[in-house]
Amino acid sequence: MVKICGINDAAGFDAALAAGADLVGFVFFPPSPRAVSPAVAASLSARQAGGAGRVGLFVDPDDALLEAVLAALPLDLIQLHGAESPERCAMLRARFGRPVMKALGIAAESDLAALDRYAGAVDRFLLDAKPVPGDALPGGNARRFDWSLPTRRRIPLPWLLAGGLTPANVADAIAESGAPGVDVSSGVERARGVKDPAMVAAFVASAHAAPDAAPRRMARPAT
Secondary structure, eight states: OEEEOOOOSHHHHHHHHHHTOSEEEEEOOTTSTTBOOHHHHHHHHTTSOSSSEEEEEESSOOHHHHHHHHHHOOOSEEEEOSSOOHHHHHHHHHHHTOOEEEEEEESSGGGGGHHHHHTTTOSEEEEEEOOOTTOSSSSOSSOOOOTTGGGGSOOOSOEEEESSOOTTTHHHHHHHHOOSOEEESGGGEEETTEEOHHHHHHHHHHHHHSTTHHHHOOOOOOO
16 A cells, blocks of 8 residues: 655646555645645545545644544545544544544654554554654654564554655565555655655555565555
8 A cells, every 4th residue: 555645736646646546645734844725635636536545644633623624525534643642543533433544653662562552542553753853743754764663563453654765765665664555755755845746656656566565455444
């Protein structure tokens, strides 16, 4: 499974769907250079019905923001990329009737302990590089972590690997981590927040062609 995150213009959206991305992500976090409004995300999504699943990325959102986004755009998956507790994740999943993916920052094997805490509250995980002091965002910082770490612990739910992925390294990342899916944002940009259609196409092709990708590819999230 391949997710192209941080889609904020028509060129990026069209490139992701043309390349065969399984998921496209819209960022609803104003500090991000990839942030979009609910209206813009809805307009982009309307360019092509079906195809890739639509994911909304939120950072510690209040209910009002989620209500506004879902009123404009019927998301297939809610991605929570902040400090949301398992209880908060479960509440949002129940209230809004959408699958939830929780992003967890990983820097050491000990960080994987959070998997068990969230396992009953969410539907899947995103394992991303843990931000370090000076990082402006909780993700999308072009930072990677040790790809062997996920192999050292059973991951109880479907998951995606993120952090520092590019068209050149995504096949190695899948092989080393055993990831059933990958998520990229900055690694397919020609400038911060601007997707490069050629890089998007190369990334999706490399990920889907990776030896371990096909048998582990996950289905589109059920709604």
